[in-house]
Amino acid sequence: MKKKKSLKRLLSIVLSVLLILVMTFIGINLYLDFLLNKTNQTETIDADDADIDETIKELGAKANVVNIALFGVDNDGNQSDEDRSDAIKIVSLNFDDKTIKITSVERDVVVFIPGDYQDYGHFNWAYWYGGASLAIKTLNYNLDMDITQYVSFSFQALQEIVDLLDGVEIDLTKAE
Numbered sequence: 084m085k086k087k088k089s090l091k092r093l094l095s096i097v098l099s100v101l102l103i104l105v106m107t108f109i110g111i112n113l114y115l116d117f118l119l120n121k122t123n124q125t126e127t128i129d130a131d132d133a134d135i136d137e138t139i140k141e142l143g144a145k146a147n148v149v150n151i152a153l154f155g156v157d158n159d160g161n162q163s164d165e166d167r168s169d170a171i172k173i174v175s176l177n178f179d180d181k182t183i184k185i186t187s188v189e190r191d192v193v194v195f196i197p198g199d200y201q202d203y204g205h206f207n208w209a210y211w212y213g214g215a216s217l218a219i220k221t222l223n224y225n226l227d228m229d230i231t232q233y234v235s236f237s238f239q240a241l242q243e244i245v246d247l248l249d250g251v252e253i254d255l256t257k258a259e
Contacts, residue, residue, distance in 0.1 A: 152233040168210035194225045
């Protein structure tokens with residue numbers, strides 16, 4: 084009789100712990116899904132649509148480097164085709180050297196915007212006029228890049244990710 088009772092108790096404890104683990108896992112997944120849904124878009128654009136120069140295509144194929152554009156969009160939580168990219172980064176993944184390089188692109192740099200616009204304007208106008216596709220064409224045209232992949236995210240998502248990581252500490256000296 085005692086064995087049966089202790090077996091029931093052990094089974095009850097194991098099931099309770101298992102239930103707690105499952106509920107914790109579901110909660111973490113829901114929270115991460117909430118954060119990641121603030122990422123507007125992650126896509127790959129066809130190389131022909133990205134206006135990549137043929138010479139750059141050949142060099143890119145030999146180099147074993149993947150370039151990805153990151154667009155930080157200030158869109159107040161509303162996903163729209165008329166968002167402006169307030170932060171533009173290019174992430175270069177070099178698989179031969181096993182290095183990652185991140186380059187910032189100034190949003191107010193005046194560049195030639197190809198496509199239907201066909202005029203000079205601030206870089207972040209390209210995203211506003213034609214979304215990530217035109218922004219990538221503008222990067223490729225002006226910087227001789229081979230970008231076909233991108234990620235667009237809202238600043239609200241970035242703020243929440245930084246908060247999740249307990250913020251960012253910056254130490255400044257008196258001279259700074």
